Amino acid sequence: MTNQIACPPAFGRLSTGESLQPVPARSYFEDDDFYIWGASVVLTPNGVCHMIYARWARSLGHHAWVTHSELAHAVASNPLGPYTHQGVALFERGHDFWDGLCTHNPTVHAFDGKYYLYYMGTRGDSNPREYWDFRNRQRIGVAVADHPAGPWERFDHPLIECRPGQHAAVCCANPSVTRGPCGKFLMIYKAVSDKNPAPFYGPVVHLAAIADKPTGPFVTQPGLVFDVEGVDFPAEDPFVWYQDGQYHAIVKDNRGYFTPHGMALVAFTSPDGLDWSLADEPFITTPRVTWEDGRTLGLLHLERPQLHLEDGKPKVLFCAADFDNERHHSVNIQIPLR
Numbered sequence: 001m002t003n004q005i006a007c008p009p010a011f012g013r014l015s016t017g018e019s020l021q022p023v024p025a026r027s028y029f030e031d032d033d034f035y036i037w038g039a040s041v042v043l044t045p046n047g048v049c050h051m052i053y054a055r056w057a058r059s060l061g062h063h064a065w066v067t068h069s070e071l072a073h074a075v076a077s078n079p080l081g082p083y084t085h086q087g088v089a090l091f092e093r094g095h096d097f098w099d100g101l102c103t104h105n106p107t108v109h110a111f112d113g114k115y116y117l118y119y120m121g122t123r124g125d126s127n128p129r130e131y132w133d134f135r136n137r138q139r140i141g142v143a144v145a146d147h148p149a150g151p152w153e154r155f156d157h158p159l160i161e162c163r164p165g166q167h168a169a170v171c172c173a174n175p176s177v178t179r180g181p182c183g184k185f186l187m188i189y190k191a192v193s194d195k196n197p198a199p200f201y202g203p204v205v206h207l208a209a210i211a212d213k214p215t216g217p218f219v220t221q222p223g224l225v226f227d228v229e230g231v232d233f234p235a236e237d238p239f240v241w242y243q244d245g246q247y248h249a250i251v252k253d254n255r256g257y258f259t260p261h262g263m264a265l266v267a268f269t270s271p272d273g274l275d276w277s278l279a280d281e282p283f284i285t286t287p288r289v290t291w292e293d294g295r296t297l298g299l300l301h302l303e304r305p306q307l308h309l310e311d312g313k314p315k316v317l318f319c320a321a322d323f324d325n326e327r328h329h330s331v332n333i334q335i336p337l338r
Contacts, residue, residue: 019314019337019338020284020285020317020335020336020337020338021335021336021337021338022290022291022292022294022336023289023290023291023292023333023334023335023336024080024081024291024292024336025291025292025293026080026081026082027080027081027082027333027334027335027336028081028331028332028333028334029051029053029074029081029082029083029331029332029333029334030329030331030332031055031085032058033057033058034055034056034057034058035055035056035057035058035062035064035065035329035330036053036054036055036320036330036331036332037053037054037055037065037069037104037304037320037330037332038053038054038104038105038106038107038237038304038306038318038320038332039051039052039053039054039106039304039306039318039320039332040052040053040106040107040108040306040318041079041108041306041308041316041318042108042109042110042115042148043079043110043308044147044148047077048075048076048077049075049076049077049078049079049083049308050073050074050075050108050148050149051073051074051075051076051083052071052072052073052089052106052108052117052148053071053072053073053074053106053332054069054070054071054072054103054104054105054106055069055070055072056068056069056070058328058329062322062327062328062330063131064129065104066102066104066122066131066134066135066138067101067102067124067129067130067131067134068101068102068129069102069103069104070088070089070090070091070092070102070103071088071089071090071103071104071106071117071119072085072086072087072088072089073085073086073087073088073089073148073149073150074086075149079308079315079316079334080316080334080336081334086149089106089117089150089152090103090117090119090143090152090154093154095123095125097121097123097154097156098121098122098123098137098139098141098156098157098158099119099121099122099123099139099141099154099158100121100123101122101123101124101129101134102121102122102123102134103119103120103121104119104120104121104122104173105119105120105173105174105175105304106118106119107119107175107176107177107239107306108148109177109178109214111179111214114144114145114146114214115144115145115146115147115148116142116143116144116177116214116215117142117143117144117145117148117152118140118141118142118159118175118176118177118187119140119141119142119143119175120138120139120140120141120172120173120174120175121138121139121140121141121158122134122135122137122138122139122171123137124137132198132199135171135199136170136171136192136199136201137171138171138172138173139158139159139160139161139162139171139172139173140158140159140160140172140173140175140187140189141154141155141157141158141159142155142159142214142215142216143155144215155215159175159187159215159216159217159218160172160175160189160191160209160218160220162191164194165194166191166193167191167193167205167207167220167224168189168191168192168193168207168220169191169192169193169194169201170192170193170194170201171191171192172189172190172191172192173189173190174189174190174236174237174238175187175188175189176188176189176238176239176240176249177214177240178240178241178242178247179214179242180242180247180273181242181245183212184210184211184212185210185211185212185213185214185218186208186209186210186240186247186273187208187209187210187211187218188206188207188208188209188225188238188240188249188273189206189207189209190204190205190206190236190237190238191204191205191206191207192204192205193205196232202232202233203231203232203233204232204233204236205224205227206224206225206226206227206235206236206238207220207221207224207225208220208221208223208225208273208274209221210273221274223274225274225276226238226249226251226268226276228257228258231257233254234253234254234255234257234258235251235252235253235254235257235258236251236252236254236303237251237252237303237304237305238250238251238252238268239251239305239306239307240273241307241309241314242312243309243312243313243314246269246270246271247269247270247271247272247273247276248267248268248269248270248279249267249268249269249270249276250265250266250267250284250305250307250317251265251266251267251268252264252265252266252303252305253265253266258278258282259278259282259283261283261286262286263286263287263301264283264284264285264286264287265284265285265302265303265305265319266278266279266282266283266284267279267281267282267283267284268282285302286302287299287300287301287302287303287321288302289302289321289333289335299321299322299323300322300323300324300325300327301320301321301322302319302320302321302333303319303320303321304318304319304320305317305318305319306318306319314337315336315337316334316335316336316337317334317335317337318332318333318334318335319332319333319335320332320333321333
C-alpha cells in the first residue's frame with residue numbers, strides 16, 4: 001500500500017504506568033474565571049516552555065467546551081510549571097469559517113523549524129449556540145507559525161473531510177500527530193459514524209491517516225484502531241509518539257474495556273502506526289494524582305493526555321482534570337515521569 005509507513009520492526013517496550021511520579025504543587029494550572037482543559041507544550045530554542053491550551057468561561061458551564069472553547073497560550077521556564085497565561089492563540093474568526101466559533105483539542109509540535117498546532121474547530125447556525133449543532137460540525141485542522149507565541153496561520157479547509165457512510169460521517173476531532181522514522185506523518189483521530197440515531201450518532205471510532213508533510217494531505221487508512229467488538233465508544237483522547245523502534249499511544253479507556261481498572265489511561269504499541277496492540281503492561285492510572293506532600297486526590301476525569309518528550313523520551317504527562325459530577329471547574333495537571 002503506497003501510503004503505509006515503512007518502518008523498522010518493533011524493539012523493546014515502554015511501561016508508562018511505572019513512570020508516574022508525585023506531582024509538585026506548581027504543576028497545577030487553573031484560572032478562576034475559565035475552565036481549562038487539554039494542554040500541549042513545545043519548547044523554543046531558548047528553553048521557554050509554551051503551552052497551548054483550551055479554555056472557556058466558567059459562567060457558561062462545562063458543556064460550553066463544544067460551543068465556546070478557544071485556544072490560549074501560556075509560558076513557563078520549566079515543563080512542570082508554573083505557567084502564566086499570555087493571551088489567546090486562536091481567536092473566533094466568524095461563522096463563515098469551518099473553525100470560526102470554537103477551537104479545542106490542541107496538540108502542538110515543532111517540525112523542521114516551524115510550529116504546527118493541530119486542533120478541533122467547529123461552528124454552528126444556532127443562536128444561542130446549541131451543543132449538538134456545534135458538536136456535529138467538528139473538524140480537524142492545523143495552524144502554522146514561526147513561533148509558538150504566534151501569529152498562527154490558519155487555513156480555509158480542514159485536514160479531514162467527513163462524508164455520509166464513512167467512519168467519519170458526522171464529525172471528527174482529537175487529532176494526535178507524530179513523525180515516524182521514515183519521515184512520514186501519522187495522525188490518529190476520533191470520528192463519529194452515522195449508523196446510530198441522531199443527535200449522538202456513532203459508533204465513535206478511531207482512525208489512522210498518513211501524510212508526507214505536516215500540513216497534509218492526510219490519507220485515512222482502512223480499518224479501525226483502539227476498537228472493541230460490539231462497543232460503540234470504547235476509547236478516546238489518544239496521544240501517539242515514536243520511540244525505540246515502535247509507535248506508542250496513551251489512550252483513555254472509557255469504562256474498563258482494555259484493563260480491569262475501569263476508566264483509566266492505558267498504553268498501546270504498534271510496529272507501523274496502523275496495527276495497535278495493548279502494551280505488555282497497559283495500565284497507567286485511574287483518575288487520581290498523588291502530590292509531593294503525600295496527599296492523593298481522586299478525580300472525576302483525568303484525560304486529554306499529552307506528553308512532553310526530551311531526547312525522544314517522555315518526561316512530563318499533561319492531563320485535563322475535573323473533580324465532581326457537577327463539573328463546576330477543571331484544570332490541567334502536569335505529572336512528572338521517571
